[in-house]
Amino acid sequence: MNNNEENKGKKIIEKFQRRQTISIILTAIIVFLSPFLIISFYFSKFYKLEILKSIQVIMLVLILIIPVITVFLRRCPNCGHFFGRYNIAPTYCSKCGIKLK
Numbered sequence: 001m002n003n004n005e006e007n008k009g010k011k012i013i014e015k016f017q018r019r020q021t022i023s024i025i026l027t028a029i030i031v032f033l034s035p036f037l038i039i040s041f042y043f044s045k046f047y048k049l050e051i052l053k054s055i056q057v058i059m060l061v062l063i064l065i066i067p068v069i070t071v072f073l074r075r076c077p078n079c080g081h082f083f084g085r086y087n088i089a090p091t092y093c094s095k096c097g098i099k100l101k
């Protein structure tokens with residue numbers, strides 16, 4: 001019984017670490033995409049390229065969607081409590097108290 005609970009705890013930590021990795025990758029994508037988007041808007045003033053427009057749309061959609069995804073990822077895997085934007089690496093859940101590291 002005790003072993004079972006330990007396993008559950010380990011699984012929650014793993015799940016949370018995985019989510020955190022995905023959320024870091026997604027945030028990095030936004031950080032890299034934003035300057036490209038600005039540059040592409042600058043270029044689109046001079047070059048009327050259809051492909052440039054499609055790339056801009058894709059980048060804009062990603063930049064708008066990613067924060068929504070990270071909101072879902074930055075939740076406690078046990079109780080669903082949202083950690084907020086500034087609590088980057090919580091070691092435990094402030095609501096249910098489960099260990100996350």
Ligand SMILES: [Zn+2]
Nearest residue numbers: 076079093096
């Ligand atoms: Zn929790």
